[in-house]
Amino acid sequence: MNNFLKKLTPAAIAAVSLLLPLSFSGCSQQQQPNYNELTDEQKRSAEYALAGLETRNGLETTLFAAEDMLVNPTNMDVDAEGRVWVTEGYNYRSNLNPENPTKEDGDRIVILEDTDGDNKADTSQVFYQGNDINAALGIMVLDNRVFISRSPHIFVFTDTDGDDKADQKEILFSGIEGVQDDHGVHAAMFGPDGKLYFNMGNQGKVIRDAEGNIIEDIFGNEVKTDGNPFRQGLVFRSNLDGTEFEVLGHNFRNNYEVTVDSYGTVWQSDNDDDGNRSVRINYVMEYGNYGYTDERTGAGWRARRTNMPDDIPSRHWYQNSPGVVPNLLQTGAGSPTGIVLYEGDLLPELFHNAMIHADAGPNIIRSYPTQKDGAGFTATIENILEGEQDQWFRPSDVTVASDGSIFVSDWYDPGVGGHRMGDQQRGRIFRIAPEDTPYKVPEFDLSSPEGAVEALKNPNLSLRARAWLKLHDWGMDAEEALIELWESDNPRYRARALWLLSKLESNGTEYVDEALQDDNEDIRIAGFRAARQLKVDIIPYGKQLSDDPSPQVRREVAIALHRNNSPQAAELWAQLAVQHDGNDRWYLEALGIGAATQWDSHFDAWLNEVDGNWNTPGGRDIVWRSRVNTSIPILGEMIKDPETALDEKLRYFRAFDFHTSSQKQDELISILQTDLPNQDQIDLLALNHLSPSALESPIVQEKLEDAMASVRGTQEYLDLVEKFELETQHDELLRLMTTYPDSSLGIRAASLSLQNNGTEVINAVLQGDDPGRKETVIEVLGYAQSSRSLETLREFMMNEDNDPEMRQSAVLAFGSGWGGEQQLFEMVNNDEIPEPLKLAVGQALADSWRGDVQTLGNDLIGETAVENELPPIADLASKVGDSQTGREVFATSCQICHQVNGEGINFGPALTEIGSKLPKEGLYDAIINPNAGINFGYEGYIITMKDGSQTAGIIQSETETELTLLMNGGYTSIINKSEIASREEMEQSLMPENLHAQMTRQELVDLVEYLTTLE
Incomplete structure (x- = not known):
C-alpha cells in the first residue's frame, strides 16, 4: 500500500x-x-x-x-x-x-x-x-x-x-x-x-x-x-x-x-x-x-467403553457403536x-x-x-x-x-x-x-421458461436458484419446457427438472410415478425423495420400491419410515430388513433410522417375516442395532453361543449399553452362569454392564470377587470398584496409589478411595512412621486435585504437629494443580500461610502458568522474573534454528502437555502434524501469545463445587450425571455433576503465557525449527 x-x-x-x-x-x-x-x-x-x-x-x-x-x-x-x-x-x-x-x-x-x-x-x-x-x-x-x-x-x-x-x-x-x-x-x-x-x-x-x-x-x-x-x-x-x-x-x-x-x-x-x-x-x-459423542450418555470419544476401536479415527467417531x-x-x-x-x-x-x-x-x-x-x-x-x-x-x-x-x-x-x-x-x-481458459460469463434470457430451463442446466448455484424460482412461479406454464429437460440424456438435468415437475399442483405425482419406474436408480431415488415432500402417503411408493434391486433405493425407503406411524410401516420395514445381508453398515443404519421410536412393532414384524429364523449374518446385525426389549434375550443367546467369536461377543456386549430395561440385568446374570471358552473375560464384560443393585445376587457377588482377583492392579479393576461403589477395597487402592503415584492408575485409585469413604486409610499412612509411603501418598493426592484430596492435603500441611519437611512437600503437592494453586493464592492474600510454609508456597506459586500467581510466588521466594525481550515475530521467523536441539527443548518444555506421535502428555492438542498446519510465524505467535487463540475443545474451565472448593481443567467428556475433567499432566478427574455449584470458562489459555521466557532466545528458535519438521 x-x-x-x-x-x-x-x-x-x-x-x-x-x-x-x-x-x-x-x-x-x-x-x-x-x-x-x-x-x-x-x-x-x-x-x-x-x-x-x-x-x-x-x-x-x-x-x-x-x-x-x-x-x-x-x-x-x-x-x-x-x-x-x-x-x-x-x-x-x-x-x-x-x-x-x-x-x-x-x-x-x-x-x-x-x-x-x-x-x-x-x-x-x-x-x-x-x-x-x-x-x-x-x-x-x-x-x-x-x-x-x-x-x-x-x-x-x-x-x-x-x-x-x-x-x-x-x-x-x-x-x-x-x-x-x-x-x-x-x-x-x-x-x-x-x-x-x-x-x-x-x-x-x-x-x-x-x-x-x-x-x-x-x-x-x-x-x-x-x-x-x-x-x-x-x-x-x-x-x-x-x-x-x-x-x-x-x-x-x-x-x-x-x-x-x-x-x-x-x-x-x-x-x-x-x-x-x-x-x-x-x-x-x-x-x-x-457419533462425535455417545448417543445415549453424551460421553466424549475418549471415554472407556466396551469394544473400543484401536485406531483413533474410529474411536473418535464411535464407529463401533450401533446407531452411528x-x-x-x-x-x-x-x-x-x-x-x-x-x-x-x-x-x-x-x-x-x-x-x-x-x-x-x-x-x-x-x-x-x-x-x-x-x-x-x-x-x-x-x-x-x-x-x-x-x-x-x-x-x-x-x-x-x-x-x-x-x-x-x-x-x-x-x-x-x-x-x-x-x-x-x-x-x-x-x-x-x-489452462488458457479466460473467464467468460455466459448470458441467459430468463424471461421465458425455455431460457430458464437452459439456466437450470448451469453448474452455478445462484443462477440455477434464480431459474428454479422463476420456473416454479410459472407453474404449469413451465411444464412443456421442463418436460424437454426431463426427457434429456443427462440424469442430473433430469433430476433438476423432476423436482420442479413434481411440485406442479395438478399432476406432480404423475412425474413421481414415472420416475419410480425409471431405469436409472438415481432418478428413482430423486423421485422417491420428491414424493416425500408432497405430503402424500409414502407407504404405497415405498411398497413399490421395497424389492428394488438397488440397495441405494431401498435405503431411501427405510429412511422414509422414520417416525412414520402408518399401520403398514412395520410390515414394509420388515420386507426391507430381510434383504440385509450383514455386509452393509450403511443399509443397517438406514434400517435403524427407519425403526426409530417404533422398534417394538418393526422388530416383531421382522421376526414374523423370518419366521423366527433370525440367526443369519443379517439377522445378528439387526439384533445388534435394535433398541427393543425383545432383542435382549437374543443378544444373550448370541453371547452364550460357543460358536460366537470373542470379537463378536464384544460387539454384542456393547449393544447392551443401549438398553435400559430391567430385563437386561436378568440376561446379563444368566450370562454369568454359563460355562464358555474365555468365561473369565465374558464374566468381566457382563459385570461391567450390570448396575450396583445387581450385587444383591449371590452369583454376581461370587463372580465379582473372582473377576477382581483376576484383574487386580489394572484399570479394569478400578472400573469394577467404580461401577459397584465398593468400600471394601481401600487396601488395594492404597497399594495402587503408592506403587503408581504418577500414573493415571494410581491417581484414579486415590480419587476412588476418597470417593468411597477411604479417608481413614489414607490418613493412617499420613500419620504413620513410613516417610517413603507418606511422601508417595502426598504426591498422588496432589496429582488427583479433587476436592477431597485437596482437603486431606490442606489438613495435613496446616497441622503444626506434622513433620515440617512433609508439610512442605504437601504444600508443593497441594499447589501442583489449579484448584490447590488458587487456594494457596487466596491464603497468601488473606495472610493465612504459616511462616514455616511460606517458602514452599512461593515455590508452588512460582511454577504457575498464570502471570499474576507466578509474580506472587516470586515475591515470596525473593526472586524477580527476568523479562525476555523478543524481536518482532517476523524477525524471529527469518532465523534458522537447529531442529535436533529444538527437539530436546520440546522434551523439557512442551512434552508435559503435548504429544508428538503418541509420546508426551495428552493434555493440549497433539502436535504430530503442526508443521504442516502452521508456518513459523504462526508457531511463534502460538507460543508467545497463547491467549490470543484457544483451540476449540481445549478451553479451560473453573469448576466450583458446592463445598466451595475449586478445580480446573479441560472438559473432556460430559454426561447427564458426570463431568470428566482433563487436568494438567494428562490426568482425568470424574466429578459428579450433583456436587458442582458452577462452572466458568477461563478467559486465558491453559498454556503458560510466559513459556518463551523460560528459555533462551536461541532455544525458542530451535524449538520452532523442530516444530516445522512435524508434518
Missing part, C-alpha cells in the same frame, strides 16, 4: 480502491518467480500470490482479486452475473485479539466484478457493512436476497431497487450460540428441491425463530443439543421462509459447510478434536447420528472449511459430480470422487491446489462460477482461525480453470 493509502481509514480505502488499479498483474503461475528466491515481503505480496501455490497438471490458477479490494475473506458466493460476493472478517475475534485494530463500522459484504474482461476484478462494491455481521461465516446470493450466516442469526438482506446495496434486513433464525465462533452457524445453500440447507457446529446449541422461540422440527422435537434427541453439531433443511424445519443429521463436531447434489444427496465435512488426524467427510443419511452412520472418508489432520458439489464439465472429467473442498489447515483444495458401495459410498482424494510452499494460503471457501470454473477465497494468514488471526491486511480470491 502506498503512503497516501496508509493515511486513510478502512472505509476510505474501500472507496478509493474503486478508483485505483489493482497492485497485482494477471500473470499465470508459470510466469511467477521461484518462491524460495523471494524476500519475506515479496512472499506476502499480492504480486507474487501465485508463486507459493501448486496447481494440478492441466489446470491453471489465476488471481482474481486481492488486497486492498478485500481483506480476510471468510466465505463467498458467485452470483448469476459472475460477480464474487465476499464476507470479510477484519473484526474477527477482536475481543481475544485486543492488539488488533478494528473497523468501528463493522465488517463488510463486498461484491467483486471484472468489468473489462481481463480475468481479474476491477471494482469492489460494499453491499452492507455492520458490526452485526462481524466475521460472518456464510453467504448465499439468491437473486436480490442475500442470506448471511453469523451467529446468533441468519439474516436475509434484500436489495429492493437493484443498486447493489442492502435496503432491508430481516432475521430468519436467531438464538444460535457461538457468536464469533467458528463452531457456530455456517453458510446456507439452495437445494435442487427449492429448500434451504445449512448447518451449525457444536457451539451453536440451539436455533430459534425471529421472535426468539425455539424451533420445532417436523416431528415436534425442539432443535437444541441437550441430547433430547439431538447432540453436538447439526445439519438442517427448511423452506426458504424457515417453515417445515428438519434436522437431517446430528452429533457432528464442527460440520463447517453443507452441499447438496441434483438428486438431493447431502454431503459435508467435519473437523476432529485438534491434533487427532480424524477430519472426515460425510454422506448425510437423513436423520442419522454421526459410517464415515465416508478420513482426510487426516486439518481445518476444513467450504465445500461444493461440482456438477459442471469445464474441469477434467475426474472432478465431474464430485465434492470440491477447502481445507485451511493443510493449505489445500481437494476433490473427493465417489463411487457407490452398497447402500453407501466410497471416495478417493484428488488434490487440486496446494500451498505447499506458502503456508499462509488458508482457503476458506470454494464455489462454482457459471462458466464451470471454480473460485477459491483465501483468508491468508499464518494461522487457521480458531479464535486467532495474525494478519488483517490481506486476502485473496483465486480462479481455477483449464
